[in-house]
Every structure is written in structure tokens, then in C-alpha cells.
Amino acid sequence: MLSIELAKELGKYLEWEPTVGDLTIVFNESGDKITEPIIPRHEKEKKMVLSLQKIGDLIWIPRLARLLSELKTRSPKGFVLGYDQENDEWYYNDGWFEIRAAGPEDAAARALLHFFKREK
Numbered sequence: 001m002l003s004i005e006l007a008k009e010l011g012k013y014l015e016w017e018p019t020v021g022d023l024t025i026v027f028n029e030s031g032d033k034i035t036e037p038i039i040p041r042h043e044k045e046k047k048m049v050l051s052l053q054k055i056g057d058l059i060w061i062p063r064l065a066r067l068l069s070e071l072k073t074r075s076p077k078g079f080v081l082g083y084d085q086e087n088d089e090w091y092y093n094d095g096w097f098e099i100r101a102a103g104p105e106d107a108a109a110r111a112l113l114h115f116f117k118r119e120k
Contacts, residue, residue, distance in 0.1 A: 002105035007061050010109055013116040014070065016060050023061040067108035075117040081108055 002010075003037065025035050071079060071092070079094035081104055090104045092111035098115065101107040 001103070002061050002064075002067075002109055004059055004061075006106055006109040006113070007059050009113055010062070010116075011060060013113070019063065019066070021063045022066070025061060027059075064105050064108060065111060067105060070112055071108060071115075074112070079111070097113045099105065 001023070021037075023035060023037050025033060027033055028114075038084075068081065075094045077095055081090065081091060081092050083090050083104075084100070087100075089100045089102065091101075092107045092109040093098045094111075097111075097114065099107055099110045101110055
């Protein structure tokens, strides 16, 4: 699962489109964390998901597929998201730069942030 810190940072660049399989995390006033998966019923009733914003700070955790789709549109020659078993790390490599992380979502998110910050 994508780390909360990276999800917050990506939220500044990615349009929030909840889809089945995504997660939302809400922190209420007392600091309690409420994790809600987006399920088919939520997709039909987006108001219910968006109403979570009224509870507190809402963080959207996109699926790996969404991150990969975004990378596909930005990587000029294609890319590899792979696992380095020897170092127990996931990596993104497109021939121009490489990013390593503990999980595939974090590697993809860091690569996306690289593109977003470069576009600025």
C-alpha cells in the first residue's frame, strides 16, 4: 500500500477520482484513523465517499494500476517496475533515472512525483 506521506504529496498533483480498489483514510478531530475501501456501492454513490471529508482530513490512496497508468503517459520510452530480490527493493527505471523503494506503490509514486516536479 502506498505510504500516507506519498499519498498526500501526490494529492497535490493528481486529480482525485475514487475507483473501486482505492482506499480513503480519514483522520478525525481526535486523531483517530478511519480507513475506507472504495467498493462498487461507493462508486455509484460518490456522495457517500466525498462525505467522508466532513469527518476530518481525507487522504486518497490510489491503486498501483492508477499510478502505472499515469507513469505510462509520462515516460517517453516506457519503463520497468521491478523487484530486486537481492536487495529486497522495488525499483522504477526508464533509462533516464531509477528510483528504489520498499514497495511497488512507493516506487511508482516517487517516480510520478519526479515527473510532476519536473513539469513545474
